[in-house]
Amino acid sequence: MQTANVNRLTPYLFLAPAAAVLAIALLYPIGYMIYASFLDWNPSQRIGEAEFVGLRNYINLLGDESFRESFAVTLKFAAIVVSLEMFVGVGLALLLDRNIRGMSLLRTLFILPMMIAPIVVGLMWRYMYHPTVGIFNRTLKNLGLEPIPWLSDGDWAFASVIIADVWQWTPFIFILSLAALQSLPQSALEAARIDGATGWQQIWYIKLPLMMPVLVVTCLLRLIDAFKVLEVILVLTNGGPGLSTEILSLRISRTASEFRELGVAAAMSNYLLILLLVLTLGMFLYNKFAETRALRLRAEAEGAAS
């Protein structure tokens, strides 16, 4: 009896150090941020001196035109970037999943962009986008075409930022998809070939569904990252022209450092956090829902059969 109790507690004992580290490293900063979002807090004050304002920061933000603009830009950016990257990354993986000579070298080349520090990527692209000496406009000029205002026009700047991000992060999706593809059960694919599936049908009915768990996680990771992207845009456009590329994390950093409103910045971060939580939870709930539905269907079918 006594030992049984002790035994049952043992795992928790071993878990305790990890739990403690987790609590300090993860929960403390989040708690701090949540608390700060209820304050009217200026960086020159200590946190204790800041005035408690309840939900005022949140409510003000909802009415704040430029915050809403920035929120919209972020959503748009994340949605476009992640869709493009998923599409290109998975597509490339499907294309390059074969054993011909030189393929492993090609694969290695493909993942290089991901290894470069974001700041460097930003600088590199800024030079390439340069209105007169950048490679793009020089090429256009040599071809006798009009130069493009890559970073000085709102819409073009948004596109430029997207191009740079797609360039850097497609490889991430590419390698994960490729790994997923190569661990697929080969025999199921052979069966599909016998069953008469064309290349496309194999991709659509066998490969993609079997890769789905990996793709979902990859997509979620990329989404979370895309909502938080900062450096490349900071270096490329610094949010401009106007607010056209001012994504939320840029606005948060400016609110904190330029406008010196830590409470508001914290509230913005929390909005972002909530958004990501909703996204993750939504995905989770959808999976749960699909699972229970499948279980119910099966129970019905087997009940009817017996």
Add this chain to the structure above:
Amino acid sequence: MPKIVFDKVEKSFGPVKVLPPIDLTLEDGEFTVLVGPSGCGKSTTLRILAGLETLSGGEIFFDDRPISKLEPKERDIAMVFQDYALYPHMNIAKNMSFALRLARVPKAEITEKVQRVADMLNIGHLLERKPAELSGGQRQRVAMGRALVRDAGTFLFDEPLSNLDAKLRAKMRTELAEMRDVIDKNMVYVTHDQVEAMTLGDRIVVMNEGIIQQQGSPEELFKTPVNQFVAGFIGSPTMNFVEGELLQESDQVWVQGDGYKLPLDAETSARLPGTAPRDVTLGIRPSSLLVDPAAGAPIELKVVVSEYLGAQSVLVTHCGAQELLVETPSDGPIKAGTAQTFGVITREMMIFDKASGLRV
């Protein structure tokens, strides 16, 4: 349904030669059984025929049409994989109907077909499950069902019943035999099971290390095997082989060895080339040894173990230092540990050249 011809088909995996050139003709509508020890290249042969492996040489013809460059789906083939190869993400109904859905068969027809085949295989109640939620035998039946719902010209079965219990296996065997008689399809069937091979096959092909040893009807293989390997592979319990030598005494040829001396029947003697004596291997089927010593040439055997199988018993006996199996009806009063004289049906004995293994 095409006549299938393997013309000098070769297969190597890198440096490993799995199939030396093989020639094989499968007549239209024939049920061909491939048998052979594990690793002899049966699955490889099927997979080549299905188009899942490329040829290293030679060509396969369907009715004189070379097909080795065709995709599997262009060959009009259904296949049961040795490892089942079910689609893990689809439920059983979807697994079985995949080919039909791709072929855009009307929905009602698909449902009807799947249900009928599933009921025949006793998996009708599992249709909504995923493969991971089935037992090995159930999965195997799904693999079988996935092939049977199709209306392909050629069916390839790679050990499709290996994981089923005896009763189900017998039932499936009957279903297959019926199918063979009713529908006019080519079927190629790999099995380790003697009963399946003998009962289902119009033609049995015995392979060893990639080489086709012999092909023919079950009866041909049983009665006139070309060599010791085929003789030992076909028939259950397996044929007894004992060392011996031939001697000529006036008009009669005898085969003699450790603990026995048996007369050779005239027909076999006539086929013997040259002159005796020489070293041979004598093959005696367990069923050619009778309890009644008067029923054939006498041979004295020491019964070591009696394995009771119901109506039949298999006696493990010693003849000198060599082991012989005897198949007898169970009602005889034979006890282990006794020495007894049995009768050998000499015209069923086979003589193999000891060096080459070929039957004389």
